[in-house]
Amino acid sequence: MKTTNTLIPLIFAASTYAHGILHQITINGQSFLGNGVNGGTPISSVIRQVSTPNPNKGASNPALNCGPDAKPATLIANANPGDQLGFDWKGADGSNWPHNTGPMLTYLASCGSTTCDQFDAQTAKWFKIDQVGRAPGSADWVQQSLMNGSLASVQLPSNLAPGNYLVRHEIIALHLATALGGAEFYPACSQLTVGGSGTGVPDPSELVSLPGAYSDNDPGIFDPQVFDASAPYTFPGPPVAAFVNGGTSTPGNATTTASPTATATTTGGATASTTSKGKMCKLKKGKSASSSVVPSASAAAPSATGTDMYPRHFSRVMRRLALGRSI
Numbered sequence: 001m002k003t004t005n006t007l008i009p010l011i012f013a014a015s016t017y018a019h020g021i022l023h024q025i026t027i028n029g030q031s032f033l034g035n036g037v038n039g040g041t042p043i044s045s046v047i048r049q050v051s052t053p054n055p056n057k058g059a060s061n062p063a064l065n066c067g068p069d070a071k072p073a074t075l076i077a078n079a080n081p082g083d084q085l086g087f088d089w090k091g092a093d094g095s096n097w098p099h100n101t102g103p104m105l106t107y108l109a110s111c112g113s114t115t116c117d118q119f120d121a122q123t124a125k126w127f128k129i130d131q132v133g134r135a136p137g138s139a140d141w142v143q144q145s146l147m148n149g150s151l152a153s154v155q156l157p158s159n160l161a162p163g164n165y166l167v168r169h170e171i172i173a174l175h176l177a178t179a180l181g182g183a184e185f186y187p188a189c190s191q192l193t194v195g196g197s198g199t200g201v202p203d204p205s206e207l208v209s210l211p212g213a214y215s216d217n218d219p220g221i222f223d224p225q226v227f228d229a230s231a232p233y234t235f236p237g238p239p240v241a242a243f244v245n246g247g248t249s250t251p252g253n254a255t256t257t258a259s260p261t262a263t264a265t266t267t268g269g270a271t272a273s274t275t276s277k278g279k280m281c282k283l284k285k286g287k288s289a290s291s292s293v294v295p296s297a298s299a300a301a302p303s304a305t306g307t308d309m310y311p312r313h314f315s316r317v318m319r320r321l322a323l324g325r326s327i
């Protein structure tokens, strides 16, 4: 006789610890929706789907690759050197990104001769193209602007060599980083094919594995002074690849309190939902979701439906035509 009491369905109650995921990426105003903030049926996307919005802890956590259990996505976005990328992170319940403390870092990895939907990111050799800490002249971290409702904006290197690339945008939330192992890592990978005729490539010495490039003891990961706005901040990982800034080497892990590149800005902007530097990721249920639509994504870009997605066979010329219509 069958017993029924061994399969007690798990009710996924609305979590009060929402954390979040990369909800959408925009490329020069064109939007590509990611997979749902609460999991759900995967959609065709350029953003690799992760299994959970929960934080990833520990510098050697496999989730540091492209996010927890990230699977290749089916679509590839066309892009060109110098394109502005907007990363629209949201809380898992659709509200604004819940954290405001810690850096954001952007890496690229070549997928080689295969398009990135075929590429195993575990083998990726990443180079850094951008990193932002505190907003210049402010005690706020740039990450605060996500909580405020903006996108994180990063420019592709203007001389980037053409090819297939994964772009890995990473938030490191440091609100618990006064304790060893407290840092939370939120990476997300999106699949690009970059055109143009650039020649910029990283030096082999600038390539790292992820996980691999960080250690739990790195000063930018275990940071007892993280809430002291006057304390210097040391970015983890390799330096920004030299070609990104025209060949001048940037001291990527040098002590700094501001962005070493001029490309990192944020777009849009809205009222702050909170400026709390509390220790929890707790979101106040029912407070923000209704009014926290990211304005820059909804205003500047068409909504990401199927027609906004460009499969890899969609030619760049056709994309230009399509984009031209919408400009």
Ligand SMILES: *[C@@H]1O[C@H](CO)[C@@H](O)[C@H](O)[C@H]1NC(C)=O
Residues within 6 Å of the ligand: 135, 140, 141, 142, 143, 144, 145, 148, 270, 271, 272
């Ligand atoms: C976030 O919003 C608050 C309130 O409008 C503002 O004072 C602050 O400068 C904003 N911070 C960032 C980084 O955008």
Ligand SMILES: *[C@@H]1O[C@H](CO)[C@@H](O)[C@H](O)[C@H]1NC(C)=O
Residues within 6 Å of the ligand: 234, 237, 238, 253, 254, 255
């Ligand atoms: C910067 O990183 C290199 C290795 O990538 C390391 O040898 C060096 O000690 C680091 N410098 C600082 C100031 O952390």
Ligand SMILES: [Cu+2]
Residues within 6 Å of the ligand: 018, 019, 020, 055, 098, 099, 173, 184, 281
């Ligand atoms: Cu969180």
